[in-house]
Amino acid sequence: MRFSNWPNKLTALWLAVLSLVGIVLLSMWFSKSIHIQTNIFALLPELSQDQQLEQTQHYVSEQLNNKVFVLLDAKDETQLNQATVQFKQQVQKSQLWQPLQAQVDTAAIGKVLFEHRAGLLRADDVQALTNQDYAALTEQGLLQIMSPGLPITADFLRQDPLLLFPRYVLNLSQQQHSAVEMQEGFATVHDERGWSRLFVLELKQSPYNIDYQEQSSDWMQTVEQKLAALDVKLHWTGTLRFASYGTHSAQQEISTIGLGSSLGILLLVWFGFRSLRPMLTEFIAVTTGSLVAFTVTHLVFGEIHLVTLVFGASLIGVCVDFSYYFMAIQSQHRGHNGFLILKPLLPSLFMGLLTTLVAYVFLSISPFPGFKQIAVFSMVGLVSAWITSILLLPRLPALNAALAIRTLRFIGHAREYFQTHKSLRWGSIATILVLGVTSLFWLKPNDQIQNLQSMDQQLKQEDQYIRERFSQQQSSDYFVVRGETTAELEQHEQQLIAQLNQLKTQAKLQGFQALGQWIPSAVEQRQHISLLQNIPKDVLREYAASMQLDAHDVLAWQAQLATQPILTLDQMKQHPLAFLQRTPTERLVMLQGIEQLDALKALNSPNVQLLQPVQSLSDLFKQHRIQAQWLLVAAMITLALGLGWVYGRAAILPLVLPVTLALISTFAVQAWLGVEINLFSLMGTFLIIGIGVDYAIFYRHGHDHAQVVGMALFLCMMSTFFGFGLLAFSQTYAIHCFGLTVLLGVVFAFIYATLFTSSDAKHVVMKKIQSEH
Known part of the structure; x- marks a missing residue:
């Protein structure tokens, strides 16, 4: 009875905590201090370089991010001029953009x-x-x-x-x-394909502001409809467009994951317990976990990323593993007090929670802010959902899982068969190891940063069309030129211009843009x-x-x-390339159509440096992927030592072997399918470790109710299958890789834990429940 008193006290304390969280969340809502981050690159760490270069990269990024490029296509000049007048009027009426200025x-x-x-x-x-x-x-x-x-x-x-x-x-x-040609101050092209004119809109707000994205999208659709009456077609490109698509895609995926997971779990709980009540209890647990995780994560980081919510929609759902296990055991003791049934299960349930949390801890070690945020969100959410579950479920009447247990008894039979035929068991393990390890040699990495963000094919085509129409094959690479004085800066830039002109004549570079092309140095x-x-x-x-x-x-x-006066930048501030002078001692030279990168790298010097932001981030991904591989090894060693300390050295192999085989098999299958691995794939392995070890622990301690454990863990595996299976179909390649890795991993972990995890006769659950009663 002493144990039964504690749930009431803990429940009262937990309700007080939830009330406090609710008050904090409501105050954040009414004060409009909740910030949802949609910038996909906010997930990335800062590049390891000097502060000046970081400031330069930020400056260039801001120059590109705050613009939307609009191309008007018309059949003749009259149509184009009419469309130009109407487009200017629409921009002027709108409060979304800075006043439209002539480009030149x-x-x-x-x-x-x-x-x-x-x-x-x-x-x-x-x-x-x-x-x-x-x-x-x-x-x-x-x-x-x-x-x-x-x-x-x-x-x-x-x-x-x-x-x-x-x-x-x-x-x-x-x-x-x-x-x-420049007509009316705007770049214009006319040829056999018709007339085209380019406009540049400057944003008033961040391109990652969700409300601003929605307002600008609505405005663009309205303008397209109005100009369609003139038989004029519009093409758009810019960070705002890509960010808006990414936000919309992420929101759709959140809805899809939530709906798909709910439908999947709905079918599972009906199959397992012939009742929809678990849907309500799981909804309460997951909602509680999500709200607490949202509040804590926002307080810690000052914002929460949309991708964190995408991952969190599935990761917190891991808590159903504990619920299914408890409800399956409770169904076998329908007349017993729920907390008396919970008491002998708590060690296994708590260890299952700890092993999953350890996985998230290693995930948080990553230098990527995105992974840290996802780890914090998931750890807080999982603990909160777990506490809610263990305080709520024992208070409810037992459900009937007899039909599901009978239907899934083949799982227990398969486990029993492999357990009694040791030669088959060890032969299967050896075969999996040989095939899996040899397949790993065919596995290829892909660390390209472009895989991080979802990209709509139509947006790509629009962007490429605008660039091709105006022959602007702009590269993301550029030179940073510095000097101790303005005169020295100009001298270094002129030397670089001469070298780049030579590369142009050698067809190693299509073109470049530099202030020095228009403004020779004062000395010159x-x-x-x-x-x-x-x-x-x-x-x-x-x-x-x-x-x-x-x-x-x-x-x-x-x-x-x-x-006669000398031409300086002060007289040319209205020139469209004036932004290339970042400071009095630093200028940028933008590159177009790079054919031979090595030739450009050879121009590097103490005063002239080639920056490749995209390639640098890809290199950073590669570096951290390699670090993650070693981190994975460290996690497995830490897990083995921890399990050995808790359960004894004899338990290490039975508990660690299934998840080890699952990891090998997961990457082997990806190698067979031609799926390239990246940092996100490796980060998914930490979740496989946490979830997979849970399966092994439950089987290890459930020898006297193997049929019940098999049924419960099958439901757990299937619920994870639904959640991460949908992530595997994400349009964002990084999320797809993460989801696919976890999906394959938990399936293999369940199969291998069922077949290969040996039981520990010291742990008896059913008799303990009987004795407690």
Whole structure:
């Protein structure tokens, strides 16, 4: 009776804890302090590099993430212009975007360049001046003035008699894509496929804000419908679009997992106990665990990730293992007090909880914030659900599991057959080991970061179409150029530009974007002016005579060169590439169409560094996957030592062998199926360890009720099958790998625990229940 008093006290205490959690959760809700994170890359650890590079990567990421690129396709120019007007109006009416600005004000930029033209020369002219090949320089002027379609006025000739500036501007335009024109300040293309115009919308909020994603999606659909009346088609791309799809996909998966798991468990509990009451009790337990886990996780991390909820929807469901086991035993003692039945089962149930928690502890050791959060959520949720179950279920009348036990008696017969035929048992173990271990040599890893996020094929095609239409095969790689001073920075950038131009001519790089292409360094501009000042006056007089110019005007032009202003970034802030200057001593050079990466890596120096954010994260995945492999070995050793300390050395092999075989078989099957493993696959193995050892413990201690244990664990395995089976069909490759690994692992763990785990006659449950009664 002393034991029976404790449940009431513990229940009162647990209800007080749940009430406190409810108050905290409600206060968070009403204060709107709950933050659901949807940025998939928030799951990742920070890269191990210097702080400046981290800041640079964050800066580049922000520049790309806060934009949505919109392409309008029309059959003719009239349609496109009408659509442009209407699109501008829709943007202006909406409160979702920053005011729409022209991408390039060509007139303003042209004016600035002309006002600072003195030091702006194309490379051929600089070469001619350096070699004092003045004849070539003057010949270029003569050819230009004789070229049809080039309006040259007398006033322009007085300001630029050698026509250096038109050649400089022509050279700049040749560096750009000739098919792209700037019309009304926006990039426009027209060819045999029709007319296309590109707009860039700047976000007002984070692209990972769920409400903002929904509002922008609705707005996009409305705009598409309005412009469809003009027979104009829109294409969209940008982080907001991909993040919105990821959020929608995750929400769908949460619903699917919840519905699928509920239907699966519904069928299981009806099959097992001919009652739907366990659905209610499990709902109470899992809901309690989820709410407590949500509150604690949010308090610890300041937010909770949507992926954590996706995983948590299945992971907390592991608590049904304990419920099924208890209800199956209780069904055999229908007239007994529930807490008296619980008492002899508590050691096994508690050890089952501990082994699963150990798995989550090792999961939390991972440096990935996402895994830490999932581990905390799952540990808190599992403990809470377990406490709710053991305090609730014994208070309820026993259910009838006789039919399920009779139906599944073949499980007990199979176990008994293997237990009595030791040669068959050890022969099967040896065969599994040989086949499994040899199959592991065919297993291949895949550490690509792109596998982390679900990607809709249509969004991919839209993104690729926009890039292809405007010949912008932008790479995620870029150079960071630094200098102690601005002058040194400009010098290093010009050296890099020269090297990249060589790679372009060698077809090792399709293109690049750099501020130095538009703004030569101040030193370089002064050198150009000096070269122009060194032109002999006789050469200028002869040139003036051949061009029928006033020699006095030409000489006056040369004399005033020293007073001409130098072009700096301050005058070019409206240029679309101005963002490439992050600080006065750091610039970025964006790369396009990399053909030979090694050639670019060879350009690295103390002042010039190639950054590959995507590849760096993939390398980080590989590094942590290798660490996880060793962590897995450590977990198995720790588990073996812990079980040996609790149950004795003789229990280590029976309890550890089934889960070891399950891990080997899981990866062997994946090797046969051609499934590549990654960090998420390995993290799934820690759950296999926790769940699989539970099966072995229950069989080890249930020799006097093997048929009941077999039926209960079959239901446990099937409930896990439904939960993780749905994860295995996730559109996100990482979740798919995690779910598939756990799915295969628990099935194998159940089979091997049933067939190979030997019983321990010291543990007697049924007689203890009888004696307690």
